[in-house]
Amino acid sequence: MSYPMTHAVWLGEVEVCTIDHLAEVSGLSVDEVEDLAASGVIWPADAAAQPRSFHLLHVVTVRQARRLRDDFELDSNGVALAMTLLRRISVLEQALSLHGPAGAGV
Template sequence: MKLTISDAVWLDDDGTCTAAHLAAVSGLSSDELGELIDIGLVNPVDPDVTPLAFRLSHIVTVIEARRLRDDFELDRNGMALALTLLRRIDELQVELGALRALQNPAQPAT
C-alpha cells in the first residue's frame, strides 16, 4: 500500500490568491481568466489594489470554466456563457427551494 501525502487548502472566502495563481491551478489562459473577470464571474477582493487579489473560493469557478471549455470545446465567449447560465440555474434552484419551503413548511425541501 502506497501512502501519498499532499497539502490541502480550505477554499473559503477568507483566503486570497493572485490572478496568476488562478490561471495556474485552472489551466486557463490569462485572456480567458480576464474574460471571466470582465463579466463578473470572478471578482477581485478590491479592484483598486494592484496586483488583484481573489478569494480562494474562485478556484472552484475557474476549474469549472476550464472543464466546460475542454469538455465542450468552447471558445472564451462560449465558456463564459455556459458558466453564467449554470450559475443562474443554481440561483434559481435555491430560490425555488426557498419558495417551496414557504408554501409547504411541514415538508422538508429537496
C-alpha cells in the same frame, strides 16, 4: 508505513490568490482568466488593489470554466455565457428549495 503530508486550504471568501495562481490550478491561460474577470464570472477581492487578488472560492469556478471550454470546445464568450447561465440556474434552484416543492399546499 509513511503518509505524505498534504496541505488543505479552505476555498472561501477569506483567503486570496493571484490571477496567476488561478490560471495555474485551472489549466486556463492568464488571458482566459482575465476574460472571466472582465465578463463578471469571477471578481477581484479588492477592485482597487494592485496586483489584483481573487478569493479562493473562484478556484472551483475557473476549473469548471476550463472543463466547459475543453468538453464543448467553447471560445471565451461561450465559456462566460455558460458560466453565467449555470450561476443563474443555481440561484433559481436555491430559491426553489427555500419555498419547498412545487405544488405544495395545492
